[in-house]
Amino acid sequence: DGGITQSPKYLFRKEGQNVTLSCEQNLNHDAMYWYRQDPGQGLRLIYYSQIVNDFQKGDIAEGYSVSREKKESFPLTVTSAQKNPTAFYLCASSAGGTRVTNTGELFFGEGSRLTVL
Amino acid sequence: AQKVTQAQTEISVVEKEDVTLDCVYETRDTTYYLFWYKQPPSGELVFLIRRNSFDEQNEISGRYSWNFQKSTSSFNFTITASQVVDSAVYFCALSEVYTGNQFYFGTGTSLTVIP
16 A cells, blocks of 8 residues: 555654654655644644655754655654753654645654654 | 734634634735635644635635635635634745745744634
8 A cells, every 4th residue: 555654653762863764655756744743732743855865854853854855754863952852742644745736735654653761 | 024924823713603804914925825724723724715916706615615805915715614623723834926936924823622
């Protein structure tokens, strides 16, 4: 089945450690996104990528890094510089990646819940 | 400024009641898209509907219906005869073509349907 796979589903981190969240899609989508969800704050965009080897900062990129070496993969690293990393992280993809294309809906993974101990 | 406002943080209804979730958006673009997503307790966001800015026809899908009014910048979602399985957090979202198709989400409305 086509879809988005995020791993791990739950992750615990000690303060000062970097962690990487995996996101893989087999939908052949050009665009991929990382969102952070905190209670009562909806979804906030961390990074997005509209094409391989290119990505853009979202609204809350500080303390995070990404790479887009392959079309199907968009891993997110939560660095020790992120002061409050405990949150629910959602990866998404969409077919439309440029201004001239129709804006397709976002397809989401099941999310990764990160807890800092 | 918040591009998408969902003023209702939490709503509780008794099963079989109708419920409307409000969504107000703000954009300067003439071409944009509006979405509704459902987030059940499992966490994954499930796509419900997409509407483009040139199509103001209301849509009905089973017990779900959507009312898009450009004059008031609103895209409200009504569930008729609610069921316990409708309990979830519902998000309204906006995508503007001129910002490179970024998505802006509201803060969500948590719906609880009481049996």
